[in-house]
Amino acid sequence: MVAKTIMVQGTASHVGKSVLVAALCRIFYRDGYKVAPFKSQNMALNSYVTSDGGEMGRAQVVQAEAAGIDPHVDMNPILLKPTGQASSQVIVLGKPLGNMSAAEYHAGYTLQALGTIEGALERLRSKYDIIVIEGAGSPAEINLQSTEIVNMRIARMAQAPVLLTADIDKGGALASIVGTLELISPEDRERVAGVIINKFRGDVSLFQPAIEFLEQKINKPVLGVVPYFQGFRIQEEDSVAIERSAGQPDKDAEIDIVVIHLPHISNFTDFDPLEDEPDVKLRYVRRLEEFDNPDLIIIPGSKNTIEDLVFLKNSGLADRIIRQAKAGIPVLGICGGFQILGRELHDPLHTESNIPTVFGLGLLDTVTTFAPEKTTSQVEAEVSGSGFLLHGAGGQRLTGYEIHMGRTELTAGTRPAFNILVRSGEKVFFSDGAVSKDGQIMGTYIHGIFDNDDFRRHCIDKVRLAKGLEPFTGYKGLSVWDQRQKDYDQLAQTVKSSLDIEKIYTFMGLKGPR
Incomplete structure (x- = not known):
């Protein structure tokens, strides 16, 4: 029929x-x-x-x-x-x-x-x-x-x-x-x-x-x-949804997480599970005066990483993120955000931008080179790195997906964050992401990491401990999928x-x- x-x-x-x-x-x-x-x-x-x-x-x-x-x-x-x-x-x-x-x-x-x-x-x-x-x-x-x-x-x-x-x-x-x-x-x-x-x-x-x-x-x-x-x-795909919610600014919560609202922000549904946590206030910030003093800064994915990096520098947000990082505030970058955290970004073939080379925020000792080939795959990974967010989670398994163009190389003293064990259904073994020498800065190409309930809660509790708070022991809601x-x-x-x-x-x- x-x-x-x-x-x-x-x-x-x-x-x-x-x-x-x-x-x-x-x-x-x-x-x-x-x-x-x-x-x-x-x-x-x-x-x-x-x-x-x-x-x-x-x-x-x-x-x-x-x-x-x-x-x-x-x-x-x-x-x-x-x-x-x-x-x-x-x-x-x-x-x-x-x-x-x-x-x-x-x-x-x-x-x-x-x-x-x-x-x-x-x-x-x-x-x-x-x-x-x-x-x-x-x-x-x-x-x-x-x-x-x-x-x-x-x-x-x-x-x-x-x-x-x-x-x-x-x-x-x-x-x-x-x-x-x-x-x-x-x-x-x-x-x-x-x-x-x-x-x-x-x-x-x-x-x-x-x-x-x-x-x-x-x-x-x-x-x-x-x-x-x-x-x-119900998850939405247009950034108009961010404008409407504004991250529940009046929510009474102990942990303040800022996501940088890049002009070409992509895959912001990565952070919906954080917004649903009872002890988290999630804010999307696009202007310097909105920044305040968060407990965790996240730079999300971007469809135009280099232009969004230029936006961060011109708006003053780049300097603010760097100052906060030096003051001990942890910073996480996902996909394009991971690339932005690095030392240099190169686009010799103008894959994403007309700008051939730009300096990143320099919070991770990495170099990214864009190329026309696009990586799109579902992955299974395990935590292999250490540092602020990952300490105590070694070996923890999680699932997610990759959508990115280009490769990122880690230079001296920078350690991977994860090991990819399965990619598109095939067993593999290679590293993903990076963790800074002091462990406060982390980047990854894996989208959807916060859909993993145990890993999400582990990261939030690490932020709580840094604030002198005990791990959250309140009501545990449904899993992301069941919710x-x-x-x-x-x-x-x-x-x-x-x-x-x-x-x-x-x-x-x-x-x-x-």
Whole structure:
């Protein structure tokens, strides 16, 4: 049987499409269907590596987890990772194709990619019962309609009914719905089966007159009003999520951890597990006046390491990090952050930047050279180094993934942090990362290290001990994985109770739960 399809599009970016797709995946999964997500083209710096070494957008990973399946690059055949204001690295079926300007991509590549997109969609449709498709931005972006490959062109390709979603929390939701339907073609307007109002705060009954007016105006049903949910977390891939949360600045916690909000920050979901710890206040800092006196400084991954290093120097943050490190505050760098901590960074082939050589922060005695080849792999590792964060954790096993371009060499007196034991399912043995001579500075290429519950708690407790606090002995929550599953269930319950799911099944030609 060829899978049934349903598509979630939005009146704009950031209206909650990704989360709603995750919710529908979970609902259909719990109703007994084999379901998979699909987004033909995604633009994000938060990415993930599949078990076979393919790179894909984080949102489709979350949606796959909600559907109870392993992520696969067919779920996100084209991933765009911005490298500048108008250019991106283009990743096709998990592998980098190269960098393109926006003009090159839209004028010369998008329509060529339709065969790749259709092939990925058809492979999914042959394996699953339902495919939940996510659009991007708005279908009413007139300037892109002739070359777009992610909204109505995909709905037509998949013969998918469209659920048009608007974010009422931003205001203007009704106008954006009416305007979107007015601007798309009659054929595409007919494909819109219904409307979802998302992120509603307050008493829904008071909104009922507006719903009735809207349904008469557009001659389409409002399928439900989804509340602005709180109390559980669904991972997001866009740095807008950082702006919204601001790391719970009012949270009463004993440990203050600062993550540097780089302009090209990537894979910031690395730090979600820290934010969920009861004794940790996690802050994303972009300006010097926000810095204060943290207990741990983290420099995260970056899609453009050299330019972000220049930003740190120009903003004064680099000098502040160096001063704090010399005063005994531990500093951790992950991926691009690891490279930034080093002595020198070289980009002779202009892989990431037009700057061929730049001095790093000099907190680790390492030298990084960028190269076009990209390392993407899932790994299993063990703690091999010592120093502030690693002392007492020797031999501890953890899992994670690598996404980086270039190699980092350790010079005199600098020790590795980890040994990689398994890479992409094959047994290997080589070192990763670095620890400074005094043990206060550490870097690694491994993303996801804080998803490992014992290792995360060990690191936090080391910071506690340095502050004269005892290790945390309070309530131990669920593992990261179990907490995610619980959150997916809560999301599904919230959305299912808000939407007319029976009508959505009818749109797909299905009778309902199995």
